């Protein structure tokens with residue numbers, strides 16, 4: 001396991017990942033690992049289960065999802081925040097093989113030892129973000145500018 005990261009209980013939710021040492025901005029911390037699955041496989045397996053408010057799925061690209069329920073590493077315990085100190089960076093395969101794209105979690109600001117690491121999940125659901133779903137996906141990041149939900153506005157389609 002990375003010496004930069006510590007897994008422990010989080011005030012935000014369940015388990016979280018914390019900085020084991022001071023980290024400068026732009027530090028690549030960990031790859032988000034898990035089983036590579038197609039969107040349709042994931043839909044069949046988890047069937048649009050939006051009511052749990054819990055996910056270990058990460059959309060890699062328009063073909064694949066990384067399912068950290070299977071073969072996931074410490075990255076799957078990183079919580080989300082409305083004022084994150086990390087971001088998820090998708091590194092595309094130089095040969096264009098979508099299955100070889102990779103996700104890395106990197107700091108976007110200096111982080112002090114002991115701080116919880118977070119990135120914005122940027123979750124958008126296929127169905128409308130009703131008040132009920134916004135509540136199921138309530139955000140408890142505790143930041144001043146918390147939007148109150150982990151769901152992010154859907155991008156408007158170009159007409």
Ligand SMILES: C[S@@+](CC[C@H](N)C(=O)[O-])C[C@H]1O[C@@H](n2cnc3c(N)ncnc32)[C@H](O)[C@@H]1O
Nearest residue numbers: 013014015053054055076077079080139140141
């Ligand atoms: C990838 S897991 C992160 C690990 C999680 N803390 C756990 O112990 O399972 C993602 C889930 O954690 C919870 N979570 C993460 N960030 C949260 C936040 N800011 N507010 C509320 N719940 C959060 C949600 O249930 C979310 O679907």
Ligand SMILES: [Zn+2]
Nearest residue numbers: 082139141146
């Ligand atoms: Zn929040």
